[in-house]
Amino acid sequence: MVKVSSWGRLDSQEHELVALGDRSQAAGRIARDGAGLAQGNGRSYGDVCLNPGGRLWRTTGMDRFIAFDPASGRLRCEAGTLLRDIQRMSLAHGWLLPVTPGTQMITVGGAIANDVHGKNHHVLGSFGDHVLSLRLARTDGGVIDCGPDREPGWFAATVGGMGLTGVIVEAELQLRRVAGPWLVTDTVPYRNLDEFFALADGSEAGWEQTVSWVDCLSGIGRGLFFRANLANIPDRGANYGRKPKRVPFVPPVSLVNGLSLRPFNETYFQLNRLKAGRAIAHFEKYTYPLDNLHDWNRVYGPRGFYQYQSVVPREGGQGAVHAMLEAIKASGQGSFLAVLKTFGARASVGMMSFPRPGVTLALDFPNRGEVTHRLFERLDAIVRDAGGRLYAAKDARMPRDLFESGYPRLAEFLQYRDPGISSSMSRRLIGS
Amino acid sequence: MPDTPQRIVIIGATSSIAEHCARLWVAGRSVALTLVGRDASRLERVAADLRVRGSGARVDVRGADLIDPLAIRTLVDAIVRDGMPDQVLIAHGSLPDQPACQRDLGAATEALQVNAMSPVLFAEAFAGHMEASGGTITIIGSVAGDRGRRSNYVYGAAKGLVTRYAQGLQHRLAGSNSRLRVVLVKPGPTATPMTAHLPQRGLAPVEDVARQIVDGSAAGKAVVYAPGKWALIMMVIRHLPAFVFNKMNI
Numbered sequence: 001m002v003k004v005s006s007w008g009r010l011d012s013q014e015h016e017l018v019a020l021g022d023r024s025q026a027a028g029r030i031a032r033d034g035a036g037l038a039q040g041n042g043r044s045y046g047d048v049c050l051n052p053g054g055r056l057w058r059t060t061g062m063d064r065f066i067a068f069d070p071a072s073g074r075l076r077c078e079a080g081t082l083l084r085d086i087q088r089m090s091l092a093h094g095w096l097l098p099v100t101p102g103t104q105m106i107t108v109g110g111a112i113a114n115d116v117h118g119k120n121h122h123v124l125g126s127f128g129d130h131v132l133s134l135r136l137a138r139t140d141g142g143v144i145d146c147g148p149d150r151e152p153g154w155f156a157a158t159v160g161g162m163g164l165t166g167v168i169v170e171a172e173l174q175l176r177r178v179a180g181p182w183l184v185t186d187t188v189p190y191r192n193l194d195e196f197f198a199l200a201d202g203s204e205a206g207w208e209q210t211v212s213w214v215d216c217l218s219g220i221g222r223g224l225f226f227r228a229n230l231a232n233i234p235d236r237g238a239n240y241g242r243k244p245k246r247v248p249f250v251p252p253v254s255l256v257n258g259l260s261l262r263p264f265n266e267t268y269f270q271l272n273r274l275k276a277g278r279a280i281a282h283f284e285k286y287t288y289p290l291d292n293l294h295d296w297n298r299v300y301g302p303r304g305f306y307q308y309q310s311v312v313p314r315e316g317g318q319g320a321v322h323a324m325l326e327a328i329k330a331s332g333q334g335s336f337l338a339v340l341k342t343f344g345a346r347a348s349v350g351m352m353s354f355p356r357p358g359v360t361l362a363l364d365f366p367n368r369g370e371v372t373h374r375l376f377e378r379l380d381a382i383v384r385d386a387g388g389r390l391y392a393a394k395d396a397r398m399p400r401d402l403f404e405s406g407y408p409r410l411a412e413f414l415q416y417r418d419p420g421i422s423s424s425m426s427r428r429l430i431g432s
Numbered sequence: 433m434p435d436t437p438q439r440i441v442i443i444g445a446t447s448s449i450a451e452h453c454a455r456l457w458v459a460g461r462s463v464a465l466t467l468v469g470r471d472a473s474r475l476e477r478v479a480a481d482l483r484v485r486g487s488g489a490r491v492d493v494r495g496a497d498l499i500d501p502l503a504i505r506t507l508v509d510a511i512v513r514d515g516m517p518d519q520v521l522i523a524h525g526s527l528p529d530q531p532a533c534q535r536d537l538g539a540a541t542e543a544l545q546v547n548a549m550s551p552v553l554f555a556e557a558f559a560g561h562m563e564a565s566g567g568t569i570t571i572i573g574s575v576a577g578d579r580g581r582r583s584n585y586v587y588g589a590a591k592g593l594v595t596r597y598a599q600g601l602q603h604r605l606a607g608s609n610s611r612l613r614v615v616l617v618k619p620g621p622t623a624t625p626m627t628a629h630l631p632q633r634g635l636a637p638v639e640d641v642a643r644q645i646v647d648g649s650a651a652g653k654a655v656v657y658a659p660g661k662w663a664l665i666m667m668v669i670r671h672l673p674a675f676v677f678n679k680m681n682i
Contacts, residue, residue: 016629018629019629021448022477024473064478064481092487
């Protein structure tokens with residue numbers, strides 16, 4: 001047994017680790033083991049990727065490309081392949097993944113199981129929108145090939161299905177054409193939520209990527225709006241910039257705290273206000289800034305951290321976001337990493353996918369125990385009243401009733417569950 | 433002037449370290465790879481991946497018996513007939529269960545054959561062909577070969593044999609002024625499927641180890657510890673007096 005923690009580092013519990021290496025043997029191994037949970041690169045924040053006392057099938061050794069057609073941009077690969085490896089390979093042929101989140105250090109299987117989204121949701125939807133097919137290995141020995149047009153029920157259950165319908169062994173993805181790795185970016189400061197929503201709505205037509213940093217201590221919602229488009233500039237050869245740095249150890253207390261946060265946010269806001277305007281940026285540096293700082297999750301200290309990501313419908317959404325920011329300001333908690341973004345008006349592929357039309361707010365909170373949980377309960381109440389939901393990939397504590405009200409297709413989803421697969425999260429939120 | 437592809441042969445190409453070396457090689461200059469291993473269908477999956485990664489890389493596979501000396505000779509001769517290699521990586525091995533080797537001499541024999549005899553015979557066969565032409569033969573040993581320890585001395589003995597063999601071959605080639613370089617790599621504990629069930633703390637990422645193997649091979653270094661800190665650690669371990677060493681449970 002080996003101690004494993006997820007990205008939030010809230011705790012570290014014993015697991016039996018089994019490495020899946022060869023895809024031809026994965027299904028057999030899963031059936032022989034009979035019980036467990038797949039884990040990719042372990043970048044989920046909470047407990048969706050944990051199975052304390054049980055087995056984890058680590059898929060990171062199952063990271064081979066199977067076939068790539070540079071003419072059509074269709075890629076088949078094993079489920080443990082990192083998004084980074086895909087993009088570094090495909091860029092040379094003029095293709096990139098259509099949708100990636102704020103890190104590319106995640107596996108294809110994890111991206112599907114959490115139906116991750118990125119800054120371009122209003123144009124390209126979520127990761128599952130670009131999956132052409134996937135192969136699922138079940139603990140009963142069954143192997144299911146599914147896609148949007150083939151076994152669509154299994155597909156819709158597995159995309160965003162938190163790994164609970166079986167183990168994703170391989171997938172076929174549709175990449176998108178790009179001229180090169182460059183983005184035209186634009187930074188616009190905003191002073192309050194009215195300005196944020198005006199910017200977000202006004203940018204939807206002309207900008208493919210929109211996101212914003214919000215100063216979680218400001219209460220009124222001041223921040224920086226970032227928007228970007230792919231630039232029509234060809235690649236000038238692979239240049240992945242500076243050598244990555246590492247947070248070398250876990251500090252005894254969280255470096256993100258009441259003393260550090262206010263000056264940090266103030267400085268960040270003012271610096272970027274001065275630099276506002278257009279620029280050209282490499283997509284890796286712009287889209288995944290923290291991938292260059294290894295083990296950044298250590299800055300929150302030995303007790304780890306939570307991320308709280310909600311989405312609420314646009315109707316009443318502004319009020320809800322304002323109420324959440326007020327509650328966070330009043331609590332004096334929060335962190336530098338605070339993201340406010342609108343989702344496009346499109347339905348997700350997955351029954352349990354997180355993205356839905358509305359506005360999403362994501363914040364890190366250093367774990368301060370009871371104080372932090374009391375704040376979460378206040379935020380839960382706001383999300384519940386607004387008819388919103390929380391993101392499973394980030395969650396380690398949402399109450400069951402909020403999960404059930406946030407995900408109305410839960411009962412339908414449960415018909416597709418693999419009875420041998422269970423996670424800390426599924427036991428907490430589904431009861432098994 | 434167009435590059436002539438570098439011809440690289442990998443024995444034990446389905447091993448995780450070897451596979452990551454191959455990924456670095458195909459991502460760099462144009463290469464023609466020959467992958468050798470026991471399981472032809474697994475080799476084919478590795479080859480398909482490498483063809484995607486290094487678009488234009490020529491990758492062929494040969495399933496082979498890795499133990500029988502006659503089969504090794506025939507295989508190496510055939511590979512050389514297709515074109516003299518510039519780089520050979522001998523990477524196969526298995527991590528045996530030490531208590532099983534103590535109980536069962538058959539298991540001990542197998543561990544010694546796979547980890548000592550076979551790599552040495554491959555190196556000898558390639559060295560015979562490449563001594564005149566030059567190039568690089570890289571052999572993966574282990575820090576475990578630097579001093580026998582109770583927790584894995586059968587494996588350690590096999591890797592120790594490989595170490596002495598590589599030294600001897602380096603000595604021979606220096607004497608004949610050959611342009612053939614022999615690089616002995618000694619990886620420390622590495623995060624691979626072979627070690628996935630162990631605590632991952634302290635294991636070196638396989639990508640980093642592969643990078644050091646590829647760079648060390650290009651530089652023609654005699655010995656490469658990967659990561660480099662193991663050179664220091666093993667120097668201390670080698671020099672500990674027995675009355676101290678024997679009290680250590682390692």
